[in-house]
Amino acid sequence: SVNTEEFVKELKDLEIDFIVVVAFGQLIGNLLLEEFHDRIINLHPSILPKYRGAAPMQFTLLNGDKETAPTTMLIEKGMDSGDILLQNVVNVDINDDYYSLENKMSNLGSKAIKYTLLNFDKLYVNRIKQDDSKATFTKKISKEMGNINWENDSFAIYNQIRALIDYPKAYFHYEGKNVKVLESEILDSYQGNPGYVYEADSKNNIIIGTKNGAIRINKLQFPGKKAMDTKSFLMGNDFKKGIYLDD
Known part of the structure; x- marks a missing residue:
């Protein structure tokens, strides 16, 4: 003291x-x-x-x-x-x-x-x-603040991802797992469809709908795995397209 x-x-x-x-x-x-x-x-x-x-x-x-x-x-x-x-x-x-x-x-x-x-x-x-x-x-940053709500607008989600990159890292739920998002970009060419997986391939990466557009995920981390750019991840792993993510 x-x-x-x-x-x-x-x-x-x-x-x-x-x-x-x-x-x-x-x-x-x-x-x-x-x-x-x-x-x-x-x-x-x-x-x-x-x-x-x-x-x-x-x-x-x-x-x-x-x-x-x-x-x-x-x-x-x-x-x-x-x-x-x-x-x-x-x-x-x-x-x-x-x-x-x-x-x-x-x-x-x-x-x-x-x-x-x-x-x-x-x-x-x-x-x-x-x-x-x-x-x-x-206020003090909590783990719960990292949970992405796809009902928010794209800019708010993008800001959440870059603000919480150190702790706790922004994350979303996919098949019962918390997937951390480390890098992203805003896409304005999509209509708002919150939580909908528009694309999931190594060419387009993973594109998820928001309140007013979409977010492209460029780098992510699954539980127990190392962080990877999304293109590399999709070359060896599947991610379902055309679904709505869990709340």
């Missing part, structure tokens, strides 16, 4: 200037907050006050946002509610998934922390108080 008197004393003895918090699971308590008042800096991967909480990058992708930002901020007692020091907005590409966005935000975030530390006095004077009325909060 970072909230013990022993730990705080150890930091005091080191005569440190700042504490930097990145993806840290513990809440910072009063002992640290009082001893290092306005010297605890947090790096948060969202455009605060949007997406406070545990999974900002996943929800950026789930909601199809076109921009985000690594934000450096002062830590206070609230959840990601401290004053903003630096916020550099960046584009979220339609082809970004969680891994590519995490890598992008990691690179930009390290630069943001360095700049914040080297220019702290100037940034502190010009710090921006968050508007709590505009705050949104994310």
Whole structure:
């Protein structure tokens, strides 16, 4: 725990200037907050006050946002509610998934922390108080969030697949098995027919209907099997065409 008197004393003895918090699971308590008042800096991967909480990058992708930002901020007692020091907005590409966005935000975030530390006095004077009325909060990602509902529109399902590629991975039910989807693309040339398997061959891959179109599955993983591109999978395995997938 970072909230013990022993730990705080150890930091005091080191005569440190700042504490930097990145993806840290513990809440910072009063002992640290009082001893290092306005010297605890947090790096948060969202455009605060949007997406406070545990999974900002996943929800950026789930909601199809076109921009985000690594934000450096002062830590206070609230959840990601401290004053903003630096916020550099960046584009979220339609082809970004969680891994590519995490890598992008990691690179930009390290630069943001360095700049914040080297220019702290100037940034502190010009710090921006968050508007709590505009705050949104994310929840912890659960396994159930990966379950694809084909009644949703294509863009929502595509976002679900790319947002949850790390955990739990988006999945659908096929003959009693949970099949994970790792890569996909949106097809607009199909009429909405949710859950219907339009195609299942090595030429077209697997095409499944949604509320307003279809999704082509380009990479998948069956239980107990390694992840494969769909074309390779279909060369050695059958997948039924012309059926409706289980709910």
